[in-house]
Amino acid sequence: MMRRALALATTVALVxxxxxxxxxxxxxxxxxxxxxxVPIHLGPLNLSITKAVAYLMxxxxxxxxxxxxxxxxxAARVPGRRETLGELAxxxxxxxxxxxxxxxxxxxxxxxxxxxxxLFIFVVNLIGFIPLPLTGETWHGVPTWGIYAATSSIxxxxxxxxxxxxxxxxxxxxxxxxxxxxxxxxxxxxxxLLILIVPLEVLGQFMRLISLSVRxxxxxxxxxxxxxxxxxxxxxxxSVVLAVLVVPVGILFYLFEVIIxxxxxxxxxxxxxAIYIGSAIEPEH
Amino acid sequence: MINLLFSxxxxxxxxxxxxAIGLALGVGLGALGAGVGIGxxxxxxxQSVARxxxxxxxLQGIQWLGFALTEAVVFYGLLGSILAYVLV
Numbered sequence: 001m002m003r004r005a006l007a008l009a010t011t012v013a014l015v016x017x018x019x020x021x022x023x024x025x026x027x028x029x030x031x032x033x034x035x036x037x038v039p040i041h042l043g044p045l046n047l048s049i050t051k052a053v054a055y056l057m058x059x060x061x062x063x064x065x066x067x068x069x070x071x072x073x074x075a076a077r078v079p080g081r082r083e084t085l086g087e088l089a090x091x092x093x094x095x096x097x098x099x100x101x102x103x104x105x106x107x108x109x110x111x112x113x114x115x116x117x118x119l120f121i122f123v124v125n126l127i128g129f130i131p132l133p134l135t136g137e138t139w140h141g142v143p144t145w146g147i148y149a150a151t152s153s154i155x156x157x158x159x160x161x162x163x164x165x166x167x168x169x170x171x172x173x174x175x176x177x178x179x180x181x182x183x184x185x186x187x188x189x190x191x192x193l194l195i196l197i198v199p200l201e202v203l204g205q206f207m208r209l210i211s212l213s214v215r216x217x218x219x220x221x222x223x224x225x226x227x228x229x230x231x232x233x234x235x236x237x238x239s240v241v242l243a244v245l246v247v248p249v250g251i252l253f254y255l256f257e258v259i260i261x262x263x264x265x266x267x268x269x270x271x272x273x274a275i276y277i278g279s280a281i282e283p284e285h
Numbered sequence: 286m287i288n289l290l291f292s293x294x295x296x297x298x299x300x301x302x303x304x305a306i307g308l309a310l311g312v313g314l315g316a317l318g319a320g321v322g323i324g325x326x327x328x329x330x331x332q333s334v335a336r337x338x339x340x341x342x343x344l345q346g347i348q349w350l351g352f353a354l355t356e357a358v359v360f361y362g363l364l365g366s367i368l369a370y371v372l373v
Contacts (some may be wrong), residue, residue: 214364215353218357218361265353
């Protein structure tokens with residue numbers, strides 16, 4: 001009975017808007033525009049505070065609070081639920097990320113970096129799916145609530161990827177010396193093939209930068225656009241009946257993003273950073 | 286015919302249609318490849334756990350790593366086609 005009612009409602013929703021097939025004025029990509037809220041210009045540098053910067057600040061504060069609340073405070077040291085959660089985060093960072101990529105001699109130096117990458121990206125991704133009054137728009141003087149993730153901006157993820165890129169090569173040179181490190185890029189192959197392989201290896205180092213940043217950025221951007229487009233179909237096709245179909249699908253995508261994508265992407269970014277840094281410290285041959 | 290295509294103004298209906306087809310093809314082919322790859326990863330994971338259930342914990346980390354690396358392929362396709370859509 002329930003299913004038949006749903007099927008009927010869906011059919012009505014798909015048939016009804018054809019009369020009013022006018023395109024509404026909803027554009028999901030507008031959600032990702034950056035407006036300068038507090039303009040700060042230092043010469044050619046534009047350090048203005050925009051939506052993404054506000055989300056990053058909020059994310060940093062929340063990450064620090066997470067660390068203090070679950071790991072450093074006195075109450076977090078007595079066994080209990082709080083301690084368990086803090087230790088769970090620590091254990092994932094240690095056994096799943098740091099020990100997979102980093103050699104044990106570099107563990108004490110680079111474990112903090114990889115663990116903070118994991119926590120920070122996770123928190124920034126997660127607050128991107130919590131509606132917050134940070135859209136910068138107002139409705140009768142009340143700020144409107146919306147979802148936006150700072151990691152869905154390529155500048156943010158590229159900055160994080162650049163950190164890993166720089167650390168990788170600085171550590172490679174520091175542990176092995178410049179000659180041995182750059183020699184480790186050259187694989188053993190006949191001299192004729194080397195002309196082909198070496199440029200590819202060098203290119204591969206820069207491709208890491210692109211793949212690391214684009215993976216996180218495109219995942220978060222696509223997730224948000226997917227949810228916004230599905231909800232926006234109501235406004236584009238101008239039909240409220242469509243909500244029967246569109247809202248459950250939107251919620252499904254939302255749950256998929258929050259439960260799977262947010263954690264996985266933070267994990268992947270931190271794990272790949274650990275692997276890159278580890279492989280630079282201990283080249284395979 | 287070819288002359289007509291090349292001399293067409295960049296906001297002609299043919300250009301719009303081509304852009305839309307390019308966008309859809311880029312995302313669709315990317316999703317096709319990623320679908321095959323992700324299926325492979327989870328399939329192998331199921332087989333390995335069925336053979337050696339005690340290795341599940343160790344394999345899970347590798348599985349998610351492979352999943353995310355493969356899944357990113359869709360987004361390279363998406364990004365490329367969006368670039369083509371916007372720039373052309």
